[in-house]
Amino acid sequence: MPTIRQLAGLFLLTLPAAAQSPEKPPPWWGVQDDVTVSLHWNFDTGLPGAPDFAVVPAWYNPAVTAWSGLFSLTWMPTLAGHTGVIGLVGNGSSQSRSLSLTVDNDPHLNWIKIFWFQFDAYKTASGDLKRQIEQQLAKYGRAIVSETSRSLGGGWDRVTIQAQLVPQPDDEEIDWTFLESAFGTVAIDDLFVNSRCVKPGPDEDGDAMGKVEGAQVPLTVQVGNPNCQAVAVTEPTQTTTQPTYWIAARGLSASSPQLLYRMNAAGAVIAAPISLPTTSLQAPTGPTDLAVETEALPGGLLHQTVYALVDRRSSGGSVEILAFDADTGTAGPTLQLLGFPPIAPAQFGLAFDASGEIGNGTFWVSDPNPANPRAYEFSRSAATPGLLLDSRVIPSGCVGLGYDETLGNFYGFSSTPRGTPNGVVQVNGFEWSGYDFELTGVEFCGDLTIPNPSGPRGGIARGFEVYRPQQGPTSQLHMVTVVDVNGTQFLRELAGPFAFGHSQLGRCGMAGGPPFLGSTSFAVKLSGVPNSVLALVHLGFSNTSYLGLPLPADLSLAGLAESYLSVSPDVPSPLLTPAAPGTFVLPVAIPNSATLGYAEVFFQWLVLDSQVPGFIALTQAGKTVLYP
Numbered sequence: 001m002p003t004i005r006q007l008a009g010l011f012l013l014t015l016p017a018a019a020q021s022p023e024k025p026p027p028w029w030g031v032q033d034d035v036t037v038s039l040h041w042n043f044d045t046g047l048p049g050a051p052d053f054a055v056v057p058a059w060y061n062p063a064v065t066a067w068s069g070l071f072s073l074t075w076m077p078t079l080a081g082h083t084g085v086i087g088l089v090g091n092g093s094s095q096s097r098s099l100s101l102t103v104d105n106d107p108h109l110n111w112i113k114i115f116w117f118q119f120d121a122y123k124t125a126s127g128d129l130k131r132q133i134e135q136q137l138a139k140y141g142r143a144i145v146s147e148t149s150r151s152l153g154g155g156w157d158r159v160t161i162q163a164q165l166v167p168q169p170d171d172e173e174i175d176w177t178f179l180e181s182a183f184g185t186v187a188i189d190d191l192f193v194n195s196r197c198v199k200p201g202p203d204e205d206g207d208a209m210g211k212v213e214g215a216q217v218p219l220t221v222q223v224g225n226p227n228c229q230a231v232a233v234t235e236p237t238q239t240t241t242q243p244t245y246w247i248a249a250r251g252l253s254a255s256s257p258q259l260l261y262r263m264n265a266a267g268a269v270i271a272a273p274i275s276l277p278t279t280s281l282q283a284p285t286g287p288t289d290l291a292v293e294t295e296a297l298p299g300g301l302l303h304q305t306v307y308a309l310v311d312r313r314s315s316g317g318s319v320e321i322l323a324f325d326a327d328t329g330t331a332g333p334t335l336q337l338l339g340f341p342p343i344a345p346a347q348f349g350l351a352f353d354a355s356g357e358i359g360n361g362t363f364w365v366s367d368p369n370p371a372n373p374r375a376y377e378f379s380r381s382a383a384t385p386g387l388l389l390d391s392r393v394i395p396s397g398c399v400g401l402g403y404d405e406t407l408g409n410f411y412g413f414s415s416t417p418r419g420t421p422n423g424v425v426q427v428n429g430f431e432w433s434g435y436d437f438e439l440t441g442v443e444f445c446g447d448l449t450i451p452n453p454s455g456p457r458g459g460i461a462r463g464f465e466v467y468r469p470q471q472g473p474t475s476q477l478h479m480v481t482v483v484d485v486n487g488t489q490f491l492r493e494l495a496g497p498f499a500f501g502h503s504q505l506g507r508c509g510m511a512g513g514p515p516f517l518g519s520t521s522f523a524v525k526l527s528g529v530p531n532s533v534l535a536l537v538h539l540g541f542s543n544t545s546y547l548g549l550p551l552p553a554d555l556s557l558a559g560l561a562e563s564y565l566s567v568s569p570d571v572p573s574p575l576l577t578p579a580a581p582g583t584f585v586l587p588v589a590i591p592n593s594a595t596l597g598y599a600e601v602f603f604q605w606l607v608l609d610s611q612v613p614g615f616i617a618l619t620q621a622g623k624t625v626l627y628p
Contacts, residue, residue, distance in 0.1 A: 022118050022192040023158060024436040027408045030055050031359035035197040037103065039065070043189055044084035047075050057106065064104035064171060072097045073178070079187055080122060080154040087187025088178035090126065099176040100134070103193055106170070111197050113140070113165035114407070115172060119191040121149075122156050124184030132611065133163055134173035140165040141562045143502035144620045146528020148582065156189075162528070166502050198406050199468070199475040204502055205543055205552060205566070206476050207495035208600035208623040210444045210514075217267035217491040219482065225249045225259065228489040229347065230400070230463035231482050232290035234304045234326040235470055244270065244326070245480070245491065246306050248463070250286035255279050258286050260308065260324065267491070274329050276308065276322060282315040289350035289400060289463060292326070293361065294470055302470055305332065309350040309365065313340075318386075321350070321363060335363075337378050339388030343367055349375075349401030349464070351410065353434070357381060362389060364403065370396040370416060375437075392437040395430045400464025404477060408434035409497070413446070413464030413481060417456070421518030421592055422628060427458045427483055428514075431497070441511045441525060442499070445627050446481045447492040449598070457628075459483035459490065466496065500543070501552060501566035501621040505529050505607060508622040511585060515601070516627045518592030523585050524603045526619055530582035532607040534575050537586050540567035540602040543623060555618065563618040567604040590626060597628030 020042065022029060030038050032055050040053040047070045050062060070086070079085045088097045105113065121129050133142055145163040152158055165172060172195070178186045207213065219228040227250035234244045247261040257275035264270055276287060287308040295303045304326035311319045319340040323332035349366035356362025360381045367374050373396040379387040397416030404411070414428045427446030432439045448458040463482030468475040479494040499508050506529040512521035524537055543551055546568035553565040579585040584605065590596070604621040 020190060024160070025192070026114070026116050026194050026196070027353065027434040028196055028355040029194055031355050033057065033359060034059070037105065037193070037195045039103070039193040041191045042084060043075070043086050047071070047073070047086060059106045061104050064102065066102050068100040068102070069098045073099060076187065079185065080156060082120065082122070082156065082189045085122070085187040085189040087122065087185055088127070088180050089185050090180040090183040092183055094181045095179070097178040099178070101174045101191075101193075102171050103173070103195065104171050105195060106197070108197050110167045111199060112167065113172065114196045114198060115163045115165055116161070116194045117174060117192060118158065118160045120152060120156050120189040121159050122185065122187040122189070124155065124186075126180060126182035126184040127186040128179040129186050129188070130177040130179070130611070131159065131161070132175050133161070133165070134175050135562070136173070139170070140167060140172070141502065142504055143562070144507060145505055146507045147530050148528060149530065164502065199470070203477065203497060203500040206500060206623070208602065208625050209442075209494075209496045209498045210625040210627065211495040211598070211600060212447050212449070212492055213478070213495055214265050214493045215267060216447070216450065217263075219247055219267075219489040219491050220487070222263065222267045223247065223249070223261045223269060223273070225252060225261070226487050226489070227251070227286065228462070228482060230287060230289045230308075231480050231491060232292050232306055232465050233467045233478070233480055234292055234306065235294070235302055243469070246290055247482070247491070248287035248290050248308055250280050254281050258283065258310070260287070260306070262329075265493070271329065274324060276310065278310050278312060282317065283310040283312045284314055285311050285345050285347055288348045290465065291350045291352040291363070292465075292467070293352050293354065303327070307350065307352060307363070309348055311345050311348065314345065335380055336386050337365070338386040339378065341376060341388065341391075343369065347399040347462070349398050349412065351401040351403040353403050354405055357389065364401060364410070366394060366398040366401040366412060368397045368399050368415065373398065375401070375410070394432065395439070397428070397461070398430070399461050400481070402464055402466035402479070403434070404466050404468070404497075406468055406475065409440070410434055411464070411466050411479065413461045415461040420516045420627075422516065424456045425458060426456045426460045427481065428461070429464075429479070441509045442497065443510070443514045444479075444494070444496070444498075444624070445514055446483055447494070448628055450483060450485060450490055450492070452485045454486060459485040462489060498622050498624055499620055500623055501564060501604070503564045503566060503604070503618040503620055504562040505532070505609060505612070505617045506605065506619040508603060508605065508620040510622065510624070512587070514627050515588070515590055515624055517590055517594070517596055519590045522590060523587045524622060526584040526605045526607070528582055529584070529607055529609060529619070531611040532578070532582070532584070532609040534577060534608040535584045535605050536575050537573045537603055537605045538567055538569035539571040539573075539588075540604065541570055541600070542568040543602045543621070559614055560616060560618065561613065565604070565618065566621040567602040569604070594628065596626050599626045600624075601626060
C-alpha cells in the first residue's frame with residue numbers, strides 16, 4: 001500500500017498534467033526553489049514540445065529548453081505495452097538518428113550542478129540506443145557519471161543517469177543516438193529531468209572519512225552535566241565568528257529543566273544554558289537529538305533554527321519538536337507529532353530534510369529498537385502538522401541521525417554492538433541514500449582512540465550530526481559525535497564523506513563493513529559503469545600530492561579529458577572484470593598491525609570503457625581511515 005508521502009507526491013505531480021512520478025527520484029524532485037528544475041515529458045500525444053510537467057525557478061526560460069532532431073524520429077501511439085513513445089522504426093537498412101534536449105539553467109560561477117535524468121528505453125536485437133550528457137568542455141566537465149538500468153519486461157528497460165557538472169553551466173544537453181540495422185524498433189518513453197545547483201567544492205578532496213578533527217571535548221567536565229546526549233552545529237552569526245556547538249542534556253535532577261548548552265569548537269561555553277520546558281519527570285529520555293534548519297536570506301545572510309526532540313508521552317503529553325532561534329536562543333513554535341507510532345520511548349534520532357514534502361520540509365525520527373529499527377517521516381505543513389508521512393527500515397541502534405542536504409544522504413550513528421577482529425565496537429556509522437533509502441555500503445566508526453578500560457573502545461554512541469559550512473569558499477562534510485564512557489560524555493568531530501573527487505565516471509563506494517585492522521570482509525566498490533569492461537583500482541596514501549604533483553591533477557593534457565588524478569597511485573590492483581553489470585568489486589585484506597591504526601588510505605579506479613573517447617577514464621575516488 002502506498003504511504004501518505006507517496007500519495008501526496010503523486011497528487012501534487014498530477015496537478016498541472018497527468019504526470020507520473022519517477023522511480024527513486026532525487027529527494028528534491030518537484031521542489032520549488034531558486035536552484036532546482038524538475039521536468040517530465042510523457043510523449044502521450046505526439047512529438048514533444050513543452051514539458052508535460054514542470055516545477056522551475058523564476059529565472060527559468062522555457063524557450064531555452066528545446067529539442068533537436070525530433071522530426072527524424074517517429075511518434076508511435078503504442079509500443080509493447082507503452083502508450084505514446086518516440087523512436088526509430090527499421091526499414092531493413094542500417095539507420096542512425098540523433099536526438100538532443102537542451103535544458104535551461106542559471107549559471108553560478110564555480111558552483112556544481114547535480115544532474116539526473118531517467119527514461120524508459122526499448123530496442124530489439126537488431127537495434128541499439130546510446131545516451132549521454134553532451135561533452136561541452138568549454139562550459140563544464142562531466143563528473144561522477146553513473147548509469148543504472150533495470151528490466152521492465154516486454155523489451156523495455158528503465159535507465160537512470162546521475163552526474164555532477166563542474167562548474168555549474170548555463171544549460172546542459174542530453175544526447176541520444178538511435179541505431180537500427182533491420183526491421184526492429186528503437187524507442188524511448190517517459191523522460192524525467194532534474195537538476196540542482198549546490199555550493200562549490202563538495203568533496204573534491206579533504207581528509208579521509210573517520211579522521212579525527214579538532215580537540216577531544218569532555219562535555220561532562222565542560223558543562224558540569226553528566227547527562228549530555230545530542231549535538232548540533234550552527235554557522236557563525238552576527239555576534240559570533242566561529243560555529244556554535246549545541247549540546248542537549250537531561251536536567252541535573254529529575255525535577256530540574258532539561259538544557260541546551262552552547263560552546264565553541266574548543267569546548268568553551270559561550271552562552272548561558274537554555275532551559276527547556278521539560279524535566280526528566282515529564283520526558284524521561286530527555287532531549288534525545290537535535291537538528292538544524294538553514295534558510296538563505298537576501299544579501300547572502302543565513303537564518304538557522306535548532307530543533308530538539310522530546311518524548312512527553314509518559315506524563316500524558318506527546319512526542320514534540322521544540323524550536324530555538326540559533327541567533328538569540330529564543331524559543332519558537334512547538335510541533336506535536338500527533339501521528340507518532342505506538343513505539344516504546346527510546347533515544348530517538350532527529351534529522352531535518354528541507355526538500356521533504358515537495359519543499360515544505362519534513363522531520364525524520366529514528367527508532368533504535370533492534371527488533372524493528374525504522375526512520376519515520378513527519379509533516380510540518382500548516383495543513384497536516386505532525387502527520388506521519390512515511391517510514392523506512394534503517395540499521396538498528398541509530399540513536400543519532402543526520403542528513404546531508406547537498407547530496408541527499410542520511411547518516412545514522414548506532415550503539416548496537418559490532419564484533420571486530422580487535423573487540424566489540426558500539427560507535428558504528430552508516431550511510432544510506434535519500435533517493436531510495438537503500439544502504440550505500442559506506443560505514444564508519446566514532447573515535448576508537450577514546451579510552452574506555454571497562455567497556456568497548458571509543459565508548460557508546462549517544463548523539464550525532466552532519467553539517468556543511470554554508471559560509472566560506474567550500475562546503476566539506478563534517479560529522480560530529482557524542483559518546484558515553486562510563487558516565488562521561490565526549491564530543492569528537494570527524495571528517496567525511498568516503499566518496500570524493502570530480503573525475504568522469506562511476507561512483508566509488510565500499511562493501512563489507514568498515515576497514516578494521518585484520519578485516520577480511522572490507523572491499524572497495526565501483527558502480528554505475530555499464531560500458532566498462534575492465535578496471536583496476538589504485539590504493540594510495542595521499543590525496544594532496546604525488547611525486548611533487550599537487551592533487552587533484554587534471555589529466556586532459558595526457559589525453560584523458562574530464563579525468564582527474566585524485567589519489568597517489570601507489571599500489572595498483574590486478575585487472576578486474578565486472579562482478580555484476582556496471583559494478584566492480586575488489587576485496588582488500590587489511591593487516592592487523594597496530595601501527596596502521598588510523599592510517600589514511602585512498603582509492604581510485606581506472607576503467608576501460610567503450611563509451612569514453614580513448615576508452616580509458618579515471619573515476620570518482622574514496623577515502624577512509626583504517627580502524628584499530
